[in-house]
Amino acid sequence: MYLWFHKLGSPPHFYRLAGKWIPWLTALFLMLMLAGLYGGLIVAPADYQQGDSYRIIFVHVPSAWMSLFIYMVMAFCGGVIIVWRMKLAEVVLISSAPIGASFTFLALITGSLWGKPMWGTYWVWDARLTSELILLFLYLGIIGLHNAIDDKRMAARAVAILALVGVVNIPIIHFSVEWWNSLHQGPTVTKLDEPSIHYSMLIPLLLMALAFQVYYVLALFQKCRAELLQRERNSRWVEEL
Amino acid sequence: MAEFFYMGGYAAFVWPSYGLTAIILWLNWYLPRKQHEIFLRQLRRRNRASQ
Numbered sequence: 001m002y003l004w005f006h007k008l009g010s011p012p013h014f015y016r017l018a019g020k021w022i023p024w025l026t027a028l029f030l031m032l033m034l035a036g037l038y039g040g041l042i043v044a045p046a047d048y049q050q051g052d053s054y055r056i057i058f059v060h061v062p063s064a065w066m067s068l069f070i071y072m073v074m075a076f077c078g079g080v081i082i083v084w085r086m087k088l089a090e091v092v093l094i095s096s097a098p099i100g101a102s103f104t105f106l107a108l109i110t111g112s113l114w115g116k117p118m119w120g121t122y123w124v125w126d127a128r129l130t131s132e133l134i135l136l137f138l139y140l141g142i143i144g145l146h147n148a149i150d151d152k153r154m155a156a157r158a159v160a161i162l163a164l165v166g167v168v169n170i171p172i173i174h175f176s177v178e179w180w181n182s183l184h185q186g187p188t189v190t191k192l193d194e195p196s197i198h199y200s201m202l203i204p205l206l207l208m209a210l211a212f213q214v215y216y217v218l219a220l221f222q223k224c225r226a227e228l229l230q231r232e233r234n235s236r237w238v239e240e241l
Numbered sequence: 242m243a244e245f246f247y248m249g250g251y252a253a254f255v256w257p258s259y260g261l262t263a264i265i266l267w268l269n270w271y272l273p274r275k276q277h278e279i280f281l282r283q284l285r286r287r288n289r290a291s292q
Contacts, residue, residue: 052249226277
């Protein structure tokens with residue numbers, strides 16, 4: 001187990017492995033995405049209250065989930081960096097940041113595009129929306145801090161600390177709809193009860209969520225490959241490529 | 242078909258959501274790919290020069 005972990009953590013091994021996985025991940029992502037879009041845009045009926053506008057959730061909810069998930073991955077990498085100084089964790093952390101920022105931005109924009117016809121406003125300063133906006137600033141802060149420090153290993157340690165500190169925001173986002181009076185609805189899927197959403201809508205939602213999850217791994221692998229190549233440009237394995 | 246694109250009157254909100262998602266996902270896929278290609282080309286050039 002340790003040996004496997006050690007091997008995975010070695011940059012040349014990971015570089016090759018990621019390269020092999022990318023075409024498969026792309027195919028899987030496209031299949032899930034097409035199935036999800038077909039289910040969400042064509043099969044699922046219009047909502048009896050929201051009409052067709054609710055179809056935005058098929059991109060909004062998975063984006064919002066990913067924005068939290070990717071942050072958790074980054075915070076985990078932050079812990080690994082501080083304890084073991086593992087190079088691959090540094091690469092994964094910083095390569096995840098733009099993808100996470102993108103999903104957070106998408107969650108905010110698609111949410112406000114849904115909010116306009118349904119709530120009557122693009123934006124309110126309510127707990128869920130504000131904490132998600134803070135998450136976007138955390139992502140941008142991590143990217144900015146990383147770019148501001150020239151020494152990559154030092155930058156990684158600084159960013160690791162920021163990522164770990166920022167993790168307090170994650171439960172705040174998740175529970176914001178329960179702790180505060182929010183315009184945003186409560187959880188409909190991620191709760192212990194049965195989901196309060198019909199299966200014709202739940203299945204495409206879960207397909208899209210899965211597609212986004214696969215997409216993250218795919219985009220991450222590509223970003224990591226570029227990042228690894230740049231960082232390790234003077235090592236033997238890169239010269240042999 | 243026209244009805245599908247009309248989205249029950251919410252086309253102006255639904256399609257921009259999907260369009261923006263598509264653009265951003267594509268960018269996160271394309272830019273690192275391009276970057277990787279450029280690095281690889283630079284490295285190969287450097288290796289040739291040093292030989």
